[in-house]
Amino acid sequence: MGSDRVDPTAQKNMASQGMSWITKVRNSLGSLGKRDTPDNLWVKCPGCQEMVFTQAWQDNLSVCPRCAYHGRIGAQARFSQVLDPGFAILTAPSVPENPLNFRDSKKYSDRLKAARAANPYPDALTAAEGAIDGQPVVLAVQDFAFMGGSMGMAVGEAFVRAVERAIERRCGFVMFTAAGGARMQEGILSLMQMPKTTVALRRLSRAGLPYLVVLTDPTTGGVTASYAMLGDVHIAEPGALIGFAGQRVIRDTIREKLPEGFQRAEYLREHGMVDLVVDRHELKATLARLLDYLTRKDVA
Amino acid sequence: MISFLDFEKPIAELEARIAELRTTAESGQLDLAAEIDKLEKKSAALLKGTYGKLSPWQKTQVARHPQRPHFLDYVRLMFTDFIPLAGDRRFGEDEAILGGPARLNGRKVMLIGHEKGNDTASRLKHNFGMGKPEGYRKAIRLMEMAGKFGLPVVTLVDTAGAFPGVEAEERGQSEAIARATEACLSLPVPMVAAIVGEGGSGGAVAIASAERVLMLEHAVYSVISPEGASSILWRTPEKAADAAEAMKVTAQDLLALRVIDRIVPEPLGGAHRDAGAAAAALSSAIGEELDGLTGLSADELTERREERFLRIGRL
Numbered sequence: 082m083g084s085d086r087v088d089p090t091a092q093k094n095m096a097s098q099g100m101s102w103i104t105k106v107r108n109s110l111g112s113l114g115k116r117d118t119p120d121n122l123w124v125k126c127p128g129c130q131e132m133v134f135t136q137a138w139q140d141n142l143s144v145c146p147r148c149a150y151h152g153r154i155g156a157q158a159r160f161s162q163v164l165d166p167g168f169a170i171l172t173a174p175s176v177p178e179n180p181l182n183f184r185d186s187k188k189y190s191d192r193l194k195a196a197r198a199a200n201p202y203p204d205a206l207t208a209a210e211g212a213i214d215g216q217p218v219v220l221a222v223q224d225f226a227f228m229g230g231s232m233g234m235a236v237g238e239a240f241v242r243a244v245e246r247a248i249e250r251r252c253g254f255v256m257f258t259a260a261g262g263a264r265m266q267e268g269i270l271s272l273m274q275m276p277k278t279t280v281a282l283r284r285l286s287r288a289g290l291p292y293l294v295v296l297t298d299p300t301t302g303g304v305t306a307s308y309a310m311l312g313d314v315h316i317a318e319p320g321a322l323i324g325f326a327g328q329r330v331i332r333d334t335i336r337e338k339l340p341e342g343f344q345r346a347e348y349l350r351e352h353g354m355v356d357l358v359v360d361r362h363e364l365k366a367t368l369a370r371l372l373d374y375l376t377r378k379d380v381a
Numbered sequence: 382m383i384s385f386l387d388f389e390k391p392i393a394e395l396e397a398r399i400a401e402l403r404t405t406a407e408s409g410q411l412d413l414a415a416e417i418d419k420l421e422k423k424s425a426a427l428l429k430g431t432y433g434k435l436s437p438w439q440k441t442q443v444a445r446h447p448q449r450p451h452f453l454d455y456v457r458l459m460f461t462d463f464i465p466l467a468g469d470r471r472f473g474e475d476e477a478i479l480g481g482p483a484r485l486n487g488r489k490v491m492l493i494g495h496e497k498g499n500d501t502a503s504r505l506k507h508n509f510g511m512g513k514p515e516g517y518r519k520a521i522r523l524m525e526m527a528g529k530f531g532l533p534v535v536t537l538v539d540t541a542g543a544f545p546g547v548e549a550e551e552r553g554q555s556e557a558i559a560r561a562t563e564a565c566l567s568l569p570v571p572m573v574a575a576i577v578g579e580g581g582s583g584g585a586v587a588i589a590s591a592e593r594v595l596m597l598e599h600a601v602y603s604v605i606s607p608e609g610a611s612s613i614l615w616r617t618p619e620k621a622a623d624a625a626e627a628m629k630v631t632a633q634d635l636l637a638l639r640v641i642d643r644i645v646p647e648p649l650g651g652a653h654r655d656a657g658a659a660a661a662a663l664s665s666a667i668g669e670e671l672d673g674l675t676g677l678s679a680d681e682l683t684e685r686r687e688e689r690f691l692r693i694g695r696l
Contacts, residue, residue, distance in 0.1 A: 325558070
């Protein structure tokens with residue numbers, strides 16, 4: 082899982098090279114004493130490996146200002162980047178917790194506890210209602226930082242509720258996907274979220290409302306093989322990994338090198354699975370234009 | 382000749398002993414009838430005991446048994462007048478997923494299912510039952526045809542999973558599975574799915590999103606193979622048995638979780654010991670389920686299907 086935080090040992094190495102440029106920059110920041118320099122002052126771009134000021138990185142929507150690498154972002158950042166001010170987060174539904182009483186090397190309930198402590202929301206999918214350039218919308222975001230964005234009952238139910246809210250409000254539904262796949266700790270119950278979320282989308286479709294999918298890095302497994310591929314329009318962020326099977330599994334099956342750019346956003350566009358690959362800076366405007374085209378006057 | 386699974390070793394040894402005694406008896410030197418009878422009873426009791434308490438991992442092995450009846454065996458044993466239809470009309474024909482109209486005890490149905498193959502040549506031909514996008518798109522085509530002409534849909538699910546390969550990804554494996562699941566949910570006709578061997582993840586759910594889902598007694602159905610879960614969650618391939626246990630993959634567990642609706646009993650010692658008996662039980666179970674759905678309107682059917690899946694994950 083790619084961390085956009087700088088590796089502390091790398092930082093130390095750089096700083097130890099006498100009066101390196103990094104030390105100079107650090108010392109020039111009056112508010113930061115040497116000892117309490119936060120680890121996250123710098124971001125090491127996972128794309129070009131360059132060091133970027135966290136502030137500059139965030140100001141650029143977590144896209145590398147040098148190489149345009151699109152970093153992974155969570156629900157909060159996504160809402161504020163895409164929705165107009167004044168949006169409201171939908172309450173997370175209550176679902177049965179640890180229904181199988183699952184335990185691998187750790188208890189699932191402990192994994193959930195740890196994920197909740199490290200993340201702002203109680204599970205991997207969070208939805209909000211609001212507007213995009215004035216057009217009403219319900220928008221849901223899967224957060225890869227929460228147990229790999231994996232789809233269990235909480236994700237499935239939150240998805241269904243968000244779609245139901247869009248139907249109530251007679252507005253479009255925008256889904257930002259990110260997941261390693263289904264949440265194995267919920268066994269078959271996670272697999273059942275594939276048909277379950279599909280049921281909700283059929284209802285949205287029957288109501289004549291648009292469903293826009295934004296595929297973000299990474300979207301794989303059961304999530305790709307259900308709601309991520311059922312949009313009226315599929316948008317992908319540049320470079321996002323999107324696929325059904327994992328690359329290691331495929332490599333083990335075919336025992337040869339995978340093609341260049343395999344399962345990346347641009348590859349999916351080339352193969353007809355994605356309509357548009359859109360830079361994060363253009364995302365809001367693109368969604369607004371599409372919603373405008375796909376909102377029927379007799380429905381709205 | 383039955384091939385024995387590891388945990389059947391004591392049964393295999395008894396059977397070998399019985400065969401040996403028979404050979405001796407046939408040579409006419411000794412009367413061994415009483416001894417043979419005793420051992421046969423012992424073997425049957427052992428088989429019953431073993432199969433009465435199979436662990437989830439043992440059931441996984443039974444579900445994958447090379448001699449377990451597969452789609453074409455069931456076609457032969459319980460359907461008549463099957464017309465296999467080929468192709469997705471977009472790219473090609475995928476023999477991992479077979480289908481076409483058939484009669485079940487005279488009743489016209491659209492039959493769709495995975496075929497794993499029974500020997501090296503047929504396994505290769507059917508790609509071990511691992512469907513590619515064109516296979517799932519053929520299933521969609523057949524489901525739409527069934528809807529158009531009022532044929533109930535019966536699916537026999539038996540796959541380790543959808544094929545994980547470059548060409549499958551290239552042609553949109555995910556989209557094909559998502560659309561096949563949607564096609565199941567949209568059917569205006571009754572749909573009954575039966576997991577007859579392995580129900581492997583998305584590749585299974587794509588043709589199993591029915592209002593009635595049955596499982597053979599020793600079939601398994603799971604989100605990922607026990608080996609896959611073991612290597613991801615335990616970071617070793619050694620914990621497959623633990624993973625099978627933890628994930629609740631058996632028909633008995635899934636009935637308790639209300640993910641399936643009915644268990645179809647298998648003959649003693651598993652479907653591979655008496656394919657005819659397994660097919661007969663499956664045939665009558667599917668027939669009864671279809672009877673129960675007769676007369677429901679398209680709206681009632683889709684409503685049932687929708688509620689069935691929406692309720693999973695609600696308190």
